[in-house]
Amino acid sequence: MNLLHCFKHWRIRRILRRYPVNRLIWRRLMREDVLFSGLSSVQKAYLRELTTLFIQQKRFHAAQGLELTEVMQIKITAHACLLILELGLDYYQGWRDIIVYPEAFWVERDETDENGIVSHQQRVLGGEAWLSGPVVLAWQDFDRETHQFAAGRNLVLHEFAHKLDMLNGAANGKPPLHSSMDHHAWTLAFSQAFEQLRHQLEQGQTSTLNPYAASEPAEFFAVSTEYFFTAPDHLAHHFPRVYQQLSLFYRQDPLT
Ligand SMILES: [Zn+2]
Incomplete structure (x- = not known):
């Protein structure tokens, strides 16, 4: 030391x-x-x-x-x-x-x-x-x-998730990942979920997450973080890959 x-x-x-x-x-x-x-x-x-x-x-x-x-x-x-x-x-x-x-x-x-x-x-x-x-x-x-x-609503978790996202520049929905994480897996999980949510809204279907998440990738990351901690079962059910990536990033598994 x-x-x-x-x-x-x-x-x-x-x-x-x-x-x-x-x-x-x-x-x-x-x-x-x-x-x-x-x-x-x-x-x-x-x-x-x-x-x-x-x-x-x-x-x-x-x-x-x-x-x-x-x-x-x-x-x-x-x-x-x-x-x-x-x-x-x-x-x-x-x-x-x-x-x-x-x-x-x-x-x-x-x-x-x-x-x-x-x-x-x-x-x-x-x-x-x-x-x-x-x-x-x-x-x-x-x-x-x-x-x-x-469930899925927590202002402090939301804004501080943006802060983590901003560790590597303007918020874009991708904070600095750990070296053990796969960038491609992160991007795929989040981009597919983002498009799925936008599709739900365009089709007038019930949105599985707070619709604000569909406004831009940075908001999707912040909103999915809210769900990860306040309604992990909901997020894991609807977007299991997003849940998995957030679990790797936060090094927590609120479902267990
Ligand atoms: Zn926000």
Whole structure:
């Protein structure tokens, strides 16, 4: 172990010792939030460490008068860190800020369509993730989804999946795969599923995933990540190859 590694290790141990996540808040979250019900006690302990380190490394900002409590920060962080439970905190490197609005927020910006035509757009968003920039969330949307445990819906999982996708540039539905993974198998699984979903919508059939997934490959990856963690049986049933690739990428198998 070299000196730099030793120092990093020492700093991590110190943060975990000095700034542990509030025990009562943590216990309640683990007990009441069904998203974590399948985790072993070892996984929960590691998730708590990741949550502690994340809160120390990142900066939360409240927008539009929201009172951003410790409970809210811990809940957002624990959901975000579930994605990287078997990947490590380095997967959230290169950015620092999480901005939390009380509810869905308006954005105004110039957008360029596929023909290169720029138009000024106003939209209401529940969340967004910026390349090398902040993650923006609407607390009410996230809180509502998690209280009702809407299968396939989880704003934090969605936006942080975009962050993983952006580790290798603008979000395109393909995060940096592990060296053991097959790029062709990933592309085939996701492109076939994406086309299948678009076909369902074009034919007026019942969409097997949230139709938003069909808007572009980046959204398909983010939405399928939501299903992978909140409704794994549904995703594995309808898109088994996508489930398998996500299982390889996240190094988790929520079905077991
Ligand atoms: Zn999205």
